[in-house]
Amino acid sequence: xxxxxxxxxxxxxxxxxxxWLVSITLIFALLSIGLTYFGAAASGAVGVTxxxxxxxxxxxxxxxxxxxxxxxxxxxxxxGEQESGTLLLLLTYPLSKSQLLLGKFLxxxxxxxLATFIGFGSSAVLxxxxxxxxxxxxSFSVFILSAILLGLxxxxxxxxxxxxxxxxxxxxxxxLITWFLFALAFDLALLALLVGVEEGISQSFLTQLMMxxxxxxxxxxxxxGLDSSDVNGALAVAINASLSQGQLFSALLAWVALPLTVxxxxxxxxxx
Amino acid sequence: MNTPLVSLTNAGKSYQQLDALxxxxxxxxxxxxxxxxxxxxxxxxxxMKLILGVISPSRGSVEVMGMAPDSKEAWHCRSKVGxxxxxxxxxxxxxxxxxxxxxxxxxGFNKKQAVDLLEQVGITHAMKRQVKTYxxxxxxxxxxxxxFIGEPKLLLLDEPTxxxxxxxxxxxxxxVDQLKSNGSSVILCSHVLPGVEQHIDRAMILSTGxxxxxxxxxxxxxxxxxxxxxxxxxxxxxxxADTKLNSFLTSHxxxxxxxxxxxxxxxxxxxxxxxxxDDIHVEAANLEQVYQHFLSLHENKQxxxxxxxxxx
Numbered sequence: 095x096x097x098x099x100x101x102x103x104x105x106x107x108x109x110x111x112x113x114w115l116v117s118i119t120l121i122f123a124l125l126s127i128g129l130t131y132f133g134a135a136a137s138g139a140v141g142v143t144x145x146x147x148x149x150x151x152x153x154x155x156x157x158x159x160x161x162x163x164x165x166x167x168x169x170x171x172x173x174g175e176q177e178s179g180t181l182l183l184l185l186t187y188p189l190s191k192s193q194l195l196l197g198k199f200l201x202x203x204x205x206x207x208l209a210t211f212i213g214f215g216s217s218a219v220l221x222x223x224x225x226x227x228x229x230x231x232x233s234f235s236v237f238i239l240s241a242i243l244l245g246l247x248x249x250x251x252x253x254x255x256x257x258x259x260x261x262x263x264x265x266x267x268x269x270l271i272t273w274f275l276f277a278l279a280f281d282l283a284l285l286a287l288l289v290g291v292e293e294g295i296s297q298s299f300l301t302q303l304m305m306x307x308x309x310x311x312x313x314x315x316x317x318x319g320l321d322s323s324d325v326n327g328a329l330a331v332a333i334n335a336s337l338s339q340g341q342l343f344s345a346l347l348a349w350v351a352l353p354l355t356v357x358x359x360x361x362x363x364x365x366x
Numbered sequence: 367m368n369t370p371l372v373s374l375t376n377a378g379k380s381y382q383q384l385d386a387l388x389x390x391x392x393x394x395x396x397x398x399x400x401x402x403x404x405x406x407x408x409x410x411x412x413x414m415k416l417i418l419g420v421i422s423p424s425r426g427s428v429e430v431m432g433m434a435p436d437s438k439e440a441w442h443c444r445s446k447v448g449x450x451x452x453x454x455x456x457x458x459x460x461x462x463x464x465x466x467x468x469x470x471x472x473x474g475f476n477k478k479q480a481v482d483l484l485e486q487v488g489i490t491h492a493m494k495r496q497v498k499t500y501x502x503x504x505x506x507x508x509x510x511x512x513x514f515i516g517e518p519k520l521l522l523l524d525e526p527t528x529x530x531x532x533x534x535x536x537x538x539x540x541x542v543d544q545l546k547s548n549g550s551s552v553i554l555c556s557h558v559l560p561g562v563e564q565h566i567d568r569a570m571i572l573s574t575g576x577x578x579x580x581x582x583x584x585x586x587x588x589x590x591x592x593x594x595x596x597x598x599x600x601x602x603x604x605x606x607a608d609t610k611l612n613s614f615l616t617s618h619x620x621x622x623x624x625x626x627x628x629x630x631x632x633x634x635x636x637x638x639x640x641x642x643x644d645d646i647h648v649e650a651a652n653l654e655q656v657y658q659h660f661l662s663l664h665e666n667k668q669x670x671x672x673x674x675x676x677x678x
Contacts, residue, residue, distance in 0.1 A: 100471045179454035186418045187472045188444040
């Protein structure tokens with residue numbers, strides 16, 4: 095455990111030093127405060143709109159940004175150290191592969207978690223001062239918690255990438271493709287399936303398909319509670335076949351634990 | 367002598383098509399310094415990785431401090447082993463002290479030891495600077511400080527003197543001698559040969575994964591049977607006239623006598639009988655020549671076996 099914390103501490107400080115924490119926090123805070131204030135601009139008004147609209151816009155923003163940031167932060171975690179030779183050196187230390195991996199996960203995960211918490215938390219506080227509705231904190235805690243899990247899930251996925259390739263530039267390429275697949279292509283494919291196959295797809299089957307993408311689970315968590323008027327497309331269909339929040343959160347958790355386990359497995363078999 | 371600290375028994379490592387290390391048997395006792403020599407790709411690094419337990423042997427067995435280094439039981443022994451990799455660039459954005467503190471903590475030590483080690487390798491003045499501003503020599507010193515964490519019982523150093531200036535090299539060898547007298551064993555891996563001779567007890571020569579020769583420098587010299595170079599000064603042609611001496615002259619170095627080890631004294635006596643002799647240089651074959659000898663022997667053998675294969 096001490097070893098894990100030593101690694102985590104180093105990774106966390108790297109995140110501070112590289113200004114990752116500050117930049118991510120700022121991006122989240124600016125965008126969420128902006129959306130909170132100007133969310134109603136489309137309808138011609140400036141000011142705080144309804145809670146559900148705000149959360150819906152924040153969720154559709156976060157679903158693109160968080161995976162991208164998590165992948166950027168961690169894609170070179172292992173391949174980078176492999177290229178510089180420190181990975182080999184670390185493995186001659188009294189430090190097991192899983193300790194190293196979990197330490198890195200803890201450190202980089204904390205950066206993502208803290209940035210999400212502060213960045214989006216700030217707009218929750220702002221909203222509370224504007225609306226004075228304590229409902230805000232319940233909605234936002236669900237939103238922030240699922241956003242953190244989404245970030246952690248993509249951190250674990252980027253470890254998979256980082257451990258499977260032998261060059262940093264390849265890892266960057268794969269990270270970009272992964273982001274594109276999960277954040278964009280998957281939904282388009284679902285939509286195509288929904289439109290293309292008439293009467294072929296049941297709601298529950300569609301929902302099950304969505305469990306294959308952590309980004310979609312995140313959307314479901316945050317949009318299920320809202321009026322379906324704010325939501326359209328494949329999501330609206332899925333929401334009707336609603337799963338409970340508990341089930342959705344466990345699915346997200348599985349998307350953290352599963353890639354992490356597979357990453358440890360790959361790491362153990364990796365040749366150095 | 368007590369049980370060997372490192373012992374390899376017919377140990378070898380193969381990757382898909384490549385035999386990185388064929389079969390090596392070796393015992394390294396406590397307080398012994400061994401030089402491991404070979405070209406790039408000779409299997410030096412593979413052997414080090416086997417001893418470090420980073421990879422497992424494909425055949426044979428490896429034991430370090432009585433345990434297989436890749437096993438779980440050997441875990442606590444790892445803090446007693448120091449390693450300097452061949453090409454390592456430490457975390458560029460961290461300062462030297464931060465890098466060393468990180469590694470020290472992973473071995474169960476603290477910042478104070480890190481500061482002491484940086485002083486020992488002589489980069490205290492730069493410890494608050496980022497590693498990316500370090501020169502090659504300073505990086506190498508940082509790497510050495512890292513390998514020295516926790517006064518290791520076994521040190522594996524891959525090209526330790528690359529990039530070090532002569533003074534730093536001398537300091538480094540002093541540290542090796544000091545560690546040796548404290549009972550640590552050292553495996554030095556190098557293809558830079560001058561200067562290393564007086565600090566190693568045994569040498570091991572590898573080529574393409576094969577063990578070519580192993581032994582003390584004296585033993586290797588005997589095996590190689592390389593001549594001693596004797597260079598008399600002031601004789602001006604009377605050597606060529608001396609029938610006892612002129613047979614040792616070779617065409618490519620007309621002033622130097624190449625004498626087999628066992629005839630050295632006889633030749634020296636004969637030279638001293640010449641009154642005109644001003645000075646005399648006697649040079650035994652150095653490690654580099656011994657190394658070259660074994661390598662060319664190996665290459666000749668390979669070529670002839672290839673030719674035989676072609677004929678058959």
